[in-house]
Amino acid sequence: MLIKRPADIKPSEITPESIYRNRRQFLGASSTLMLGAALGGTSPLMAQDARGDQLKARAPAGLTRSEPAAWWGDKFDNIQPAPDAEPFFTDETLTPYDDVTAYNNFYEFGMDKGDPKRNSGEFNVDPWSVEIAGEVDKPGTYNLEDIVSPHQLEERIYRLRCVEAWSMVIPWIGIPLADILKRFEPNSNARFVEFETLVDEDTMPGVRSRFAIIDWPYREGLRMDEAMNPLAFMAVGLYGDYLPSQNGAPMRLVVPWKYGFKSIKSIVKINFLREQPINSWNELQPQEYGFYANVNPNVHHPRWRQDTERRLPQTLFSQNRIRTQMFNGYGEQVAHLYEGMDLSRYY
Numbered sequence: 001m002l003i004k005r006p007a008d009i010k011p012s013e014i015t016p017e018s019i020y021r022n023r024r025q026f027l028g029a030s031s032t033l034m035l036g037a038a039l040g041g042t043s044p045l046m047a048q049d050a051r052g053d054q055l056k057a058r059a060p061a062g063l064t065r066s067e068p069a070a071w072w073g074d075k076f077d078n079i080q081p082a083p084d085a086e087p088f089f090t091d092e093t094l095t096p097y098d099d100v101t102a103y104n105n106f107y108e109f110g111m112d113k114g115d116p117k118r119n120s121g122e123f124n125v126d127p128w129s130v131e132i133a134g135e136v137d138k139p140g141t142y143n144l145e146d147i148v149s150p151h152q153l154e155e156r157i158y159r160l161r162c163v164e165a166w167s168m169v170i171p172w173i174g175i176p177l178a179d180i181l182k183r184f185e186p187n188s189n190a191r192f193v194e195f196e197t198l199v200d201e202d203t204m205p206g207v208r209s210r211f212a213i214i215d216w217p218y219r220e221g222l223r224m225d226e227a228m229n230p231l232a233f234m235a236v237g238l239y240g241d242y243l244p245s246q247n248g249a250p251m252r253l254v255v256p257w258k259y260g261f262k263s264i265k266s267i268v269k270i271n272f273l274r275e276q277p278i279n280s281w282n283e284l285q286p287q288e289y290g291f292y293a294n295v296n297p298n299v300h301h302p303r304w305r306q307d308t309e310r311r312l313p314q315t316l317f318s319q320n321r322i323r324t325q326m327f328n329g330y331g332e333q334v335a336h337l338y339e340g341m342d343l344s345r346y347y
C-alpha cells in the first residue's frame with residue numbers, strides 16, 4: 001500500500017490561532033507538581049497532575065492498558081483543557097470511566113453491550129493508515145501519525161445520546177474534524193463526506209459472525225457543512241488517555257447533536273463525495289434510521305420514544321431518566337444547518 005506524507009503544511013495554517021496561542025502558554029506553564037489525580041465518576045473537577053496541566057477529567061489511576069505507539073510522543077501531555085462553558089463543556093455529571101468503556105455499541109466485536117470490551121483484546125491499531133479519496137486535491141493513504149501530528153489535542157466534554165434512548169457524558173480528547181478535513185483540500189464538488197470502519201475478520205469476531213446484520217464495512221456520512229461545524233470532533237482519546245479499542249481506537253468521530261450511530265469508530269477511509277452516501281443503519285432499516293439522525297424529542301423511533309433518555313449509569317432502583325433536548329442541547333450551534341427542512345421527513 002502506498003503511504004504518503006501530507007504536503008508540507010504548517011500546523012499554524014490549519015489550526016485556529018487561539019488554540020496555538022493557548023498551547024504556547026500551556027507548554028510554558030508546565031510544572032512538576034505530583035498530585036496524582038484520579039477522577040472517575042465524579043463531577044468534572046480540575047485535575048492537576050505531574051504534567052502540570054488542567055484537564056477536567058482523567059482516567060482512574062492504575063488503569064492497565066496496552067502500550068500506545070511511540071510516535072504519539074508527548075502529545076497526551078499537552079492537551080488543551082476543555083473550557084468552562086458550553087458547548088465544548090457541560091457541568092453535568094460525567095459518566096464514570098468504567099461505564100464509558102464497558103457499555104458499548106461496536107458491532108464488529110459483537111452485539112451485546114459488553115462484547116466490544118470483552119472481544120477486542122486482539123485488535124491492533126499500530127500501524128494504522130487512513131485512505132483519503134474522492135473530491136479532494138490531496139488524496140492518498142496517510143499514516144495516522146501524519147494525520148494527527150500537526151494538531152494540538154483538545155479536551156471536550158460532550159453529551160452522547162444513543163438512538164436506543166440511553167445517554168452518557170464523556171470527556172473526549174481529539175481534534176476538530178474541520179481542521180483535519182481541510183488539510184486534504186476538498187474541492188468545490190465535495191458536498192458530503194463518508195467514513196468507513198476497518199473490517200478485519202482476524203481480530204473482529206462480529207465481522208466473521210454468521211449472524212452479523214451489517215453489510216461491512218460500517219459506513220457513516222455527513223453533509224460538508226455539518227462536518228465543518230466546530231462541534232464535530234475526531235476523537236483519539238477519552239478521560240485524558242488513549243482511546244480504548246472498544247470505544248473506536250485509534251480514531252473515531254464524535255457528532256454530539258446526532259444519535260450515537262453517526263459517531264463511527266476505528267476509521268480507515270474518508271471519502272469526499274458529490275452525492276449523499278448510504279450509511280449502514282439507514283441501509284439496514286431505512287424506516288427506522290435516517291441519514292441525518294439529529295437528536296429530536298419530537299420524532300420517535302418505532303421501538304424507542306425519543307422524548308426522554310436514561311442517563312447512564314442507572315441503578316437497580318433508578319433509571320435516571322431525563323428529558324431529551326432538541327439537537328441534544330446543541331441547537332444554538334447547529335439549528336441553522338437545518339433551516340427550512342422538515343425534520344420529521346429528514347430524520
Ligand code: MTE
Nearest residue numbers: 104105106107162197218260261263264265
Ligand atoms: N461504529 C462502528 N464501526 N460500529 C458500530 O457498531 N456503533 C455506533 C457508534 N459507532 C458503532 C459505531 C453506535 S450505535 C453508538 S451509540 C456509538 O458508536 C457508541 O459509542 P460508544 O460505544 O463509544 O459509547
